[in-house]
Amino acid sequence: MAPITPQPGIMEIALYQGGQSHVEGVSDVLKLSSNENPFGPSPKAKQAIAEAVAEVHRYPNTDHAPLRAAIGEVHGLDPERIICGVGSDEVLQFLCQAYAGPGDEVVHTEHGFAMYPILAHAVGATPVVARERERVTDVDALLAACTERTKLVFIANPNNPTGTMIGGNEIARLADGLPEGAILVLDGAYAEFVEGYDGGVSLVDARDNVFMTRTFSKLYGLGGLRIGWGYGPKEIIDVLSRIRQPFNLSEIQMAAAIAAVRDRDYAEFCRAENTRMRAWLARELAALGVPSDTSLANFVLARFADVAEAEAVDMHLKSRGVIVRRVASYGLPNCLRITVGDEAGCQRVVDGIRSFQEARR
Numbered sequence: 001m002a003p004i005t006p007q008p009g010i011m012e013i014a015l016y017q018g019g020q021s022h023v024e025g026v027s028d029v030l031k032l033s034s035n036e037n038p039f040g041p042s043p044k045a046k047q048a049i050a051e052a053v054a055e056v057h058r059y060p061n062t063d064h065a066p067l068r069a070a071i072g073e074v075h076g077l078d079p080e081r082i083i084c085g086v087g088s089d090e091v092l093q094f095l096c097q098a099y100a101g102p103g104d105e106v107v108h109t110e111h112g113f114a115m116y117p118i119l120a121h122a123v124g125a126t127p128v129v130a131r132e133r134e135r136v137t138d139v140d141a142l143l144a145a146c147t148e149r150t151k152l153v154f155i156a157n158p159n160n161p162t163g164t165m166i167g168g169n170e171i172a173r174l175a176d177g178l179p180e181g182a183i184l185v186l187d188g189a190y191a192e193f194v195e196g197y198d199g200g201v202s203l204v205d206a207r208d209n210v211f212m213t214r215t216f217s218k219l220y221g222l223g224g225l226r227i228g229w230g231y232g233p234k235e236i237i238d239v240l241s242r243i244r245q246p247f248n249l250s251e252i253q254m255a256a257a258i259a260a261v262r263d264r265d266y267a268e269f270c271r272a273e274n275t276r277m278r279a280w281l282a283r284e285l286a287a288l289g290v291p292s293d294t295s296l297a298n299f300v301l302a303r304f305a306d307v308a309e310a311e312a313v314d315m316h317l318k319s320r321g322v323i324v325r326r327v328a329s330y331g332l333p334n335c336l337r338i339t340v341g342d343e344a345g346c347q348r349v350v351d352g353i354r355s356f357q358e359a360r361r
């Protein structure tokens with residue numbers, strides 16, 4: 001009898017490690033390990049969730065039309081070219097399922113998001129890593145990593161966990177140079193934190209091989225509800241729609257997302273506070289001798305002298321109830337990724353690192 005075996009690739013997957021949220025024996029915990037919005041969702045989104053509860057015995061609508069219309073209206077996009085998923089992670093999964101399989105390659109950057117290789121392996125495809133230049137996406141390295149087997153190229157812009165981003169001309173050059181049959185996926189999880197950046201919309205509109213994803217998990221503070229979306233050529237949307245489960249999003253999720261995306265004042269407040277506190281945090285860290293690259297996202301990647309120091313700082317912060325993210329699994333063992341908190345939260349991080357340094361003297 002043949003043994004029970006999973007599909008090719010599945011056993012290559014290293015389980016995703018989420019950001020830690022508890023510290024043994026510490027009650028006043030500040031979680032800065034998952035790039036969550038310190039202010040939570042818009043009050044209007046919370047209200048919409050409360051109101052949607054009354055109808056949970058009903059199946060949700062399957063085409064997400066009201067949500068797609070709201071997103072389309074706010075971002076000036078054709079709702080027919082939007083697809084919604086259980087987090088943008090699900091949209092990335094649709095792309096892998098629909099376009100990659102055994103023998104195909106999925107290219108991502110050296111310090112790219114951990115979900116890219118997981119999703120590639122899940123469909124039996126081979127993840128291929130393109131090196132970065134000083135923690136910045138390198139278009140030449142990405143193009144060099146492409147072959148006729150390349151089906152998808154994932155870049156997050158700004159990237160997680162580096163916080164760096166590349167300009168529109170560079171992205172266009174990448175799209176121009178891709179092999180035929182490959183799709184460039186612009187993961188815009190942090191695009192909304194960048195003032196005046198369209199997340200790649202103009203490039204998606206100009207080409208037939210570029211797709212963009214966005215999420216309600218970061219700027220909109222709805223990570224716990226799992227809502228994301230993608231925007232791309234109609235042909236790709238038609239393909240992805242065939243594998244999307246008809247009831248992947250609940251009415252609660254959709255109602256929250258509609259209220260959140262329509263609350264522009266709240267989104268603008270969150271973006272402005274993030275920009276302000278990110279600059280403050282980076283400046284204070286630099287004053288303590290801790291460098292970081294210029295971040296365009298809602299976190300800062302702090303670089304320490306070596307792995308031992310990064311680990312010691314992490315432990316020290318944890319002992320004070322401050323949880324940040326070790327990023328050794330992203331190839332950055334001497335770094336800590338610190339989500340930009342509110343003012344008090346950022347102050348706690350800086351005080352914690354200062355007290356670490358004082359204790360060492």
Ligand SMILES: *Cc1c(COP(=O)(O)O)cnc(C)c1O
Pocket residue numbers: 035086087088089090113156159160187189214215216217218223226227228
């Ligand atoms: C957080 C994040 C996502 C978003 O995930 P959701 O599934 O929408 O919560 C996608 N890509 C990157 C790079 C991220 O950091």
